[in-house]
Amino acid sequence: MKRSVSILGPDAAAEQAWRLCPGVERCAPGEAELVHLSLPHPEREKVAARLASEGRGVLCRPPIARTPEAILRLAAPGARVQPFYPARFSPRYREIRSYVARGYVGEPCILRLTWIFPREHGGPFVGLPAGEVDLLDDLVLQQIDLARWIVADRVESAKAQTASVRAGRDLAQVVLRFACGALAFLECSLAADPAAEAAWLDLKGTKGIVTDRRLDGFEPVAAVYGSARGRPVRLAPEHPDWPAGSGRSVGFFFHVLDFCGVAHAERRSEPATGADDAANLRVLEAVKASLASDRSEEVAA
């Protein structure tokens, strides 16, 4: 196996003391009740199915299978295989989602999600080592789920473009149109300088607006913020194989607790289901089709 799995022992979740395995063959059936599976395609689906058949819970890097139909089979109710969309457990995004659900901002009109990260960081909410993060299959997929969750509607079409800013395809700009008429603009960059990252969300609704800003490592110069040419990396990874900020770890932690059925004060989460993962994959397929056609593409029903 190329990638490790993250394993939680019976009491480990409360202590965040998970262990990393280099491969599934090293993960004995009696050792772990829950497996965080972050294998790349195509091993993911097969291993998830095997672990689930052993009675273990599987938090699986999405999409958990290669087709929507396979996702729905693998994550059928009671299967204890769950796609890993930890942004839904971020306190800030949960708060924003609650504003929409309570009607504070009215009907969503435009949602803007911007993630600007250095490739070395691996991006938010994915928890993968640098170099193994795919711009579209990992990060944009996470953004699609976040947008669907916050707007709470079906995506009808997608238009996308990408750029090679530093190396390879490392920036995506995606516009999603929802059935309700709302638009989501997703921007995801892995081309930031190593010391800098930015993540923000703007949601404009018929009655209000929500703005969420985070800027790390962008040194303000008057009204211009910049970072260029290799400033030192400030964010110390919490674990060699888990290069994540605390927000991500907290999100993951709550996800795990929810998944295990452990009661905790933050238990108001809405984890993504297999149906969500299948819907996200269909949107991602429309995004990829748009990149090929340079047109807006309909999302398959």
Next chain:
Amino acid sequence: MRRFRVAFSSLAHGHARMYLKVLPLLEGVEVVALADERPDVLARTAKSHDVKHTYTDYRRMLAEHPGLDLVIAASENARHLEHARAIAASGANVMGMKVLSMDLSEISAMERACREAGVHLFVELELRHNAAARAAKRLIDDGAVGEVRALTATNLTLCPTVAWHVDPRLSYGREVPLHPGARRCRGGCITDHPHIFDLARWFTGGEFRSVWAAPVAGARPGLHVEENAIVLAEMTTGARVSLDPSFSRTEELQPAGRDIMDKLKWPKAVDVSVEVHGSEGTLLVDTFSPNIYLHAEPYPYLVRYAMYEEWAGLLENVLAVLDGREEPRVTPEDDRRAVKAMGAAYESIATGETIRLEEEVAA
């Protein structure tokens, strides 16, 4: 020191207020006359800015004040050509608003009228004079971020409540439905926000090669023009660009008579923010910062942009051009190219397709 005699042929455009705030701060400038068809607005403005001569007919003003150095044509978009021709014929230089017109042939007609009269046609696109935008442009030109490969910009302002800004006949020049059968017409947020189209050209150093756009309704179901939109584009340099020129919904109604800027709420009065993604680094440019935030009665919340350096920079450049000391930092050709891309955005909305623009050889 040379003295400059300045007049306004109209006060219809909201930017007239900016000019009236900044002009008295510039040395050697005298605002000699104001014209506007609304006597109440004219009287109130003349009183608050201490301008002696007022006219409800701008042609009479031009006739009675020969030798004006500059006339600011702060009229509705649809009347810019008419005003520009009359001002040029009077021998005065023309300060045109952004946009000069959404009709490219009208921009050419304005240029022709000014050329034949031997006067300058200036255009606002005042963000080119904004301190943060200029600092960012210098950093880009100095290679601080390497080659610009992608750019994202927002221009989110309040929805103009001055009626003509959202009347398609006056803002766009005519009624053109956004797409066949649409109730809303062209002339809204895209027409009102050429700056980010211009900044995309300025920062990337390229022209628009292709444009795709989508509109979305917002808080104002009764609006007859587009309220929000998102644009994706490719530049001739290969840079990928996203633009959000949407009207904000963050303002709240204020008592009648308040300055329009007092209507602004969170996050600020005017937003023009730009991300520049380069091969060597990233720039985040917040052109309308800092702001003053006020919590006090009778305002539940007030955000006021207090820096007017882009207006001062624009006017200083205009006066220096008239004095023969500088070249214009922005030209009608810049406006034409921005308008061309904006027209492509409307065409994309109408057809649902990505619009390819013919590449022009730079003059």
